[in-house]
Amino acid sequence: MAEHTPIDLPQNPRLARNIVHFARALRRAGVPVGTGRVVDAIRAVQAAGFTDRMDFYWTLHACFVARPEHRVIFAQIFRLFWRDPQFLEHMMSMMLPAVRGVAEERTAQAAEKRAAQALLGDQLPALPETDDQPPAEQIEIDATLTLSAEEKLKTLDFEQMSVDEIATAKRMIARLSLPVKPLQSRCLTPATTGARLDRRAVLRTAMRRGGDLHSLPKAKPRLRWPNLVVLCDISGSMSQYSRMVLHFLHAVANEKGRDWARVHAFTFGTRLTNITRHLDTRDVDAALAAAGAQAQDWEGGTRIADCLHAFNHDWSRRVMGQGAVVLLITDGLDRATDHDLGHEMQRLHLSARRLIWLNPLLRWQGFAPKAAGIRQMLPHVDSFRAGHSIQSLEDLAAVISSRDDSGDKARLMALL
Known part of the structure; x- marks a missing residue:
C-alpha cells in the first residue's frame, strides 16, 4: 500500500x-x-x-x-x-x-x-528588537539623482515581476513605439524639385501642347512602409514573456499615425495560430483574451520547426511582401520534429527584409549557444537580441531600422 x-x-x-x-x-x-x-x-x-x-x-x-x-x-x-x-x-x-x-x-x-x-501583503514584518539594541539613528538621504521606480522597473525581468509591477509595466509598454524608416519604391510621385525627370509627365505635356514645353516635370521615388510580422512563442517557458510582448505588439498596432503598413501576429507552441485580427480590438485586455481563446496551445510544448514550416508554406507569400521585417520571439528550445529547423529558418530569412530574434535567455551573462535548436537558428538571423525587460524593448525600437545592427550574434557565432 x-x-x-x-x-x-x-x-x-x-x-x-x-x-x-x-x-x-x-x-x-x-x-x-x-x-x-x-x-x-x-x-x-x-x-x-x-x-x-x-x-x-x-x-x-x-x-x-x-x-x-x-x-x-x-x-x-x-x-x-x-x-x-x-x-x-x-x-x-x-x-x-x-x-x-x-x-x-x-x-x-x-x-x-x-x-x-x-x-x-504589502506590510512586511518588522525585525525583533532586543533591549540591548540602541535606537535606530534616523538618516536623511538625498534621493535627487537616484533612479525612479519606473526606471528600475525597466531592467527587471518580466518573469520576476509582482502583480503590481506587471500592471505598471503594462502601462509603460502601452506608451512605447516601434518607429521604422520608410522604403523607396520603384513607383514615382511628382516633385517640385529634384534631378530626376518624370518622363511620362513630360510626354503628356508635350502631346497636349504640340511639343512646346515651358518646364520639365520632376519626380522622386514614392515612399512606402514595410509590414511587421511577429512570430511569438507561447510555450511553457515563454508564457510570461509572450504576454508582455503581445501587449507591446498591441500598442504598436494601435498607435496613431503608425509607420508600419500592416502588423501581422502569429503565436506558436505546438501549432501555428494567426491572431492578427484580434489586434484591431482597441481594448488590450479584450484583444489578448480573444487571442488566448483562439490559441489553444498556451504553455504547452514547443515545435518550432513544424510551426515555421506551416508559416513558410501557408502564410509567407501573404504577409511577407513589401520588404517585411520579422520579429521572432522564442528561447529556441525546440523538441525533435519532422522538419529541419535550420532549413525552415533559412527560408524565413530569405523571405524577410530583416529577421530579428528576441531571446529572453540572453538575460544571463554566461549564455552560450549550446542547445541544438539555437545552434541551427542563429546563423539565419540578422540580429540576435534580448527580450526579457522593458529596456530590451526600448533598445529594439532604437535599432530596428539599422541594417548594421546584429546585437549579440557576432559574439555567439564565435562560440559555435
Whole structure:
C-alpha cells in the first residue's frame, strides 16, 4: 500500500476557513476565484479527504485552476500557505533582502514574488528588537539623482515581476513605439524639385501642347512602409514573456499615425495560430483574451520547426511582401520534429527584409549557444537580441531600422 504523507495544516484548525483564506490569496495573486469555486473546493475536500498531501493538492487544483497560466501561481501559493517553512523563510528574505542572506542563495522562480506578495501583503514584518539594541539613528538621504521606480522597473525581468509591477509595466509598454524608416519604391510621385525627370509627365505635356514645353516635370521615388510580422512563442517557458510582448505588439498596432503598413501576429507552441485580427480590438485586455481563446496551445510544448514550416508554406507569400521585417520571439528550445529547423529558418530569412530574434535567455551573462535548436537558428538571423525587460524593448525600437545592427550574434557565432 502507498504510504500517505500527512499534511501540516496552519495553526487555525478550521479547514473550511483556511480554504477560504487560501482562495483569497489566489485571488490577490491574479487567479480568478469566485465564491462558487470556494464552496466546491470545501465540498470536494470533504468528499476526498486530506490525509494525503498530493490528493489534497490536486483536489484544490481541480477546483481553483481553470487556465494553464495559473498552474505555477497555484503551486507556489500552495507551498507557501500549506506550510513549507523553508519556502516561507525564503520568501520573507526575498522581500527583505537587506535583513537576511537567504535571498542571495537563488533568484526567485516564476510567480514566487507574486505568491509571496499575495500571502504576506504589502506590510512586511518588522525585525525583533532586543533591549540591548540602541535606537535606530534616523538618516536623511538625498534621493535627487537616484533612479525612479519606473526606471528600475525597466531592467527587471518580466518573469520576476509582482502583480503590481506587471500592471505598471503594462502601462509603460502601452506608451512605447516601434518607429521604422520608410522604403523607396520603384513607383514615382511628382516633385517640385529634384534631378530626376518624370518622363511620362513630360510626354503628356508635350502631346497636349504640340511639343512646346515651358518646364520639365520632376519626380522622386514614392515612399512606402514595410509590414511587421511577429512570430511569438507561447510555450511553457515563454508564457510570461509572450504576454508582455503581445501587449507591446498591441500598442504598436494601435498607435496613431503608425509607420508600419500592416502588423501581422502569429503565436506558436505546438501549432501555428494567426491572431492578427484580434489586434484591431482597441481594448488590450479584450484583444489578448480573444487571442488566448483562439490559441489553444498556451504553455504547452514547443515545435518550432513544424510551426515555421506551416508559416513558410501557408502564410509567407501573404504577409511577407513589401520588404517585411520579422520579429521572432522564442528561447529556441525546440523538441525533435519532422522538419529541419535550420532549413525552415533559412527560408524565413530569405523571405524577410530583416529577421530579428528576441531571446529572453540572453538575460544571463554566461549564455552560450549550446542547445541544438539555437545552434541551427542563429546563423539565419540578422540580429540576435534580448527580450526579457522593458529596456530590451526600448533598445529594439532604437535599432530596428539599422541594417548594421546584429546585437549579440557576432559574439555567439564565435562560440559555435
